[in-house]
Ligand code: ATP
């Protein structure tokens with residue numbers, strides 16, 4: 001992409017109520033645009049980051065046989081009445097709307113009800129199981145407070161996966177596969193070392209559900225862990241009974257701030273029963289399908305990464321999710337010419353700063369945008385047939401022979 005042709009401009013200031021550092025940078029660098037509190041637009045570079053995160057999640061889920069779908073946002077109240085999740089006294093974060101012809105509709109805060117209902121048309125026998133389907137979908141939640149930029153918003157992108165099994169052991173097997181897959185995903189996203197699978201409340205076969213929590217000072221949750229982090233639990237389950245279960249003492253636990261980036265949950269027949277998703281088993285009996293649900297807050301993950309990977313100059317994207325790998329600056333007539341040549345054929349990995357601006361401004365923007373490698377070609381470097389390569393992460397600069405220099409995607 002050529003910076004001269006994009007409509008987005010960087011800014012010296014962020015929206016004044018944006019307090020988290022990463023959130024300020026996302027606005028200033030033009031990755032997102034704030035419409036209202038908790039309501040954001042994704043601009044070209046921000047969309048590329050979001051797509052990169054989605055790409056990693058999609059690849060890992062497909063490896064374990066999950067099938068991608070896209071369900072509608074508009075929700076039929078009848079389904080949610082069956083599970084008692086329509087009434088505002090039960091679920092208080094609904095956005096609701098009306099059909100022109102009369103009748104209410106909801107904007108989906110999650111999708112258990114519609115996916116369970118739709119599976120009734122396809123799952124009738126044990127031979128149809130197991131099934132796992134997922135989507136990347138916009139969720140709407142009328143959150144009382146929006147916080148930390150894109151980390152808690154009223155409209156956000158979630159990856160939600162739902163599993164359907166005939167037996168508890170089939171379900172458990174898949175659940176463990178998802179645990180492993182989530183670890184692989186967070187590793188590839190660059191936050192693996194700081195992301196912990198925690199014991200959380202609300203289990204069905206076991207006492208617990210699990211959350212994936214990433215350490216960050218701007219997180220809204222507090223997690224507790226022992227010295228080697230082999231036991232990590234959420235505040236909500238920190239009680240004597242649970243401590244005994246997990247074989248740890250309260251005084252052995254430390255606390256830290258974290259953000260919930262994912263959640264996996266055994267649902268049992270919580271949705272299949274009221275919505276009538278049954279199958280005929282080998283013994284001819286009609287039984288409730290056993291379900292699980294598995295979420296990842298895709299846009300929240302982007303916000304968490306922006307918080308964790310930033311310094312006093314701007315963002316520092318991990319290579320896997322950076323919108324472009326290289327930020328290319330040509331200085332002077334010949335520098336500009338050679339930069340243009342290098343750019344050709346590499347448009348998908350290079351952001352060419354061909355704006356009519358001072359080099360200092362370009363350097364500052366390359367830091368703010370957090371592109372992994374800054375490449376500078378000038379009369380000075382060309383005098384030695386070199387290109388200057390600066391690593392955004394540690395600021396180290398090397399001069400490389402321009403003829404040997406190869407841009408690589410990986
Ligand atoms: P929280 O406790 O943070 O409100 P939740 O437990 O209600 O989240 P889930 O229903 O488990 O959220 O949704 C799955 C994932 O979606 C969460 O793990 C989180 O990463 C993300 N998420 C939830 N609410 C929001 C939001 N308002 N904005 C952005 N991401 C969100």
Ligand code: MG
Pocket residue numbers: 260262263
């Ligand atoms: Mg949750």
